[in-house]
Amino acid sequence: MIKLRPILMGLALAGAMIMAPGLVQAQKLHLDPAKVMGPDACGECHKSSVAAWKGSHHFSTFKTLPRLKEARAIADKMGVKRIKSGSDCLSCHFTSAMVGGKAKPIAGITCESCHGAGRDWIKVHSDFGGKGVKAENEDPVHKTERYAKSVAAGMIRPGNLYSVAKNCYSCHSVPNEKLVNTGGHAAGSKMELVAWSQGEVRHNVWYTKENQVSAIERLRMIYLVGRALDLEYALRGVAKATKKATYALKMAKRAKKARKRIKAIAKLIDAPELMAMYKAAKSAKLKLNNEAKLTAAADAVAKHAKALAAKYDGSTFGGIDKVLPKAKKYKGG
Ligand code: HEC
Ligand code: HEC
Numbered sequence: 001m002i003k004l005r006p007i008l009m010g011l012a013l014a015g016a017m018i019m020a021p022g023l024v025q026a027q028k029l030h031l032d033p034a035k036v037m038g039p040d041a042c043g044e045c046h047k048s049s050v051a052a053w054k055g056s057h058h059f060s061t062f063k064t065l066p067r068l069k070e071a072r073a074i075a076d077k078m079g080v081k082r083i084k085s086g087s088d089c090l091s092c093h094f095t096s097a098m099v100g101g102k103a104k105p106i107a108g109i110t111c112e113s114c115h116g117a118g119r120d121w122i123k124v125h126s127d128f129g130g131k132g133v134k135a136e137n138e139d140p141v142h143k144t145e146r147y148a149k150s151v152a153a154g155m156i157r158p159g160n161l162y163s164v165a166k167n168c169y170s171c172h173s174v175p176n177e178k179l180v181n182t183g184g185h186a187a188g189s190k191m192e193l194v195a196w197s198q199g200e201v202r203h204n205v206w207y208t209k210e211n212q213v214s215a216i217e218r219l220r221m222i223y224l225v226g227r228a229l230d231l232e233y234a235l236r237g238v239a240k241a242t243k244k245a246t247y248a249l250k251m252a253k254r255a256k257k258a259r260k261r262i263k264a265i266a267k268l269i270d271a272p273e274l275m276a277m278y279k280a281a282k283s284a285k286l287k288l289n290n291e292a293k294l295t296a297a298a299d300a301v302a303k304h305a306k307a308l309a310a311k312y313d314g315s316t317f318g319g320i321d322k323v324l325p326k327a328k329k330y331k332g333g
């Protein structure tokens with residue numbers, strides 16, 4: 001508690017300044033509805049992934065959320081009449097697609113929420129070089145081009161760990177001040193990416209059939225990238241905060257914790273990117289009215305996180321195995 005005091009004081013000071021009125025954070029949809037194909041389209045080929053997804057809260061929220069009294073309470077405070085139409089809730093709880101010329105929620109959090117809206121890459125990513133050519137016979141040049149074209153068309157591949165994981169934090173950090181302060185919505189999930197990705201969300205069912213937990217080297221990378229993103233999004237949260245209230249305080253607390261964690265991890269393994277993240281984060285004070293510095297710090301953390309994800313494969317990071325969550329902690333697994 002004592003350690004938090006400087007943060008709170010910083011916020012108190014900044015909060016005393018006059019805030020510009022009408023700083024409403026208009027929520028954009030997570031995906032462009034015109035480009036969303038929907039999970040059924042993916043399921044034509046990825047049946048087992050769809051089956052795994054159907055056991056997750058990401059799937060069930062579509063039906064359950066509008067009926068929850070907690071959701072109604074938040075919606076009432078936010079002045080939202082219908083949770084599934086034109087509300088802030090759409091950006092995180094639902095996926096919208098064009099239905100009869102109008103954007104409508106068609107499902108909960110879907111394949112495309114994490115892998116990118118599919119319209120422009122759905123054909124490209126699975127074409128190994130014309131009819132009859134299988135993965136085994138694909139020309140290596142074609143493969144490189146296929147991946148590059150898919151990514152250019154908006155596909156977020158699991159190989160790009162930073163990009164795929166960034167999605168998680170863009171929703172799970174709940175970057176919406178009004179929703180938290182006025183609506184009383186949870187101010188972000190207590191998300192640690194290994195535990196949160198290896199339980200109900202896990203769908204390693206394409207390249208192997210058994211839906212096994214990811215390999216240890218991969219888990220280490222997931223852990224590190226998750227910790228970096230937690231810090232990045234907390235900094236972005238504080239940067240955008242306008243009032244000394246729950247949202248700002250929780251985000252600042254989160255940033256402080258995340259910063260400490262990165263520093264501790266940096267001592268366990270040999271990856272200078274981690275200390276660079278810590279220093280970048282430390283360079284911006286966790287207070288209101290500090291958007292430019294905090295955003296620059298978050299951008300720097302992002303840059304080092306991307307570099308980390310691209311440079312290492314986790315094989316030399318055994319030093320963090322003792323801090324990885326145990327299987328019984330996997331969320332909904
Ligand atoms: C016509 C069949 C087909 C459809 C439809 C399809 N996929 Fe795929 N998908 C494939 C094939 C084949 C591969 C394996 C490609 C490879 O080995 O690189 C694949 C691979 C993937 C991968 C892993 C790529 C990687 O980098 O390892 C992801 C993620 C993926 N698909 C997501 C989707 C999503 C999301 C949709 C719906 C928007 C979708 N797919 C629709 C056939 C399909
Ligand atoms: C910025 C993203 C975001 C927005 C916008 C958002 N939510 Fe959420 N919501 C989340 C996340 C992430 C969780 C999961 C929190 C957790 O359990 O860690 C959640 C959880 C919830 C829960 C608890 C769910 C349960 O099964 O217990 C309710 C209720 C809820 N949200 C209601 C709403 C309502 C109503 C709106 C619109 C007014 C809304 N949310 C808008 C991200 C969001």
Ligand code: HEC
Binds near residue numbers: 053164204206208
């Ligand atoms: C919550 C985000 C999220 C959702 C929803 C999601 N994915 Fe994924 N997907 C990921 C992540 C993260 C990975 C990498 C997992 C790892 O390496 O441990 C992945 C991996 C994959 C792979 C490669 C799996 C393998 O066997 O190695 C395919 C294919 C895929 N996803 C397709 C889909 C399809 C199809 C859907 C919808 C039914 C879907 N995903 C829903 C995040 C998601």
Ligand code: HEC
Binds near residue numbers: 058165
């Ligand atoms: C488009 C927004 C969005 C994205 C992207 C997203 N989530 Fe979620 N996630 C949610 C919401 C909203 C909920 C709460 C659903 C509910 O219970 O109503 C949730 C729930 C969950 C849960 C269940 C939590 C519980 O309390 O049981 C897990 C686990 C989870 N997400 C992990 C992930 C991971 C890992 C990723 C990235 C690979 C991810 N999510 C990406 C919005 C998102």
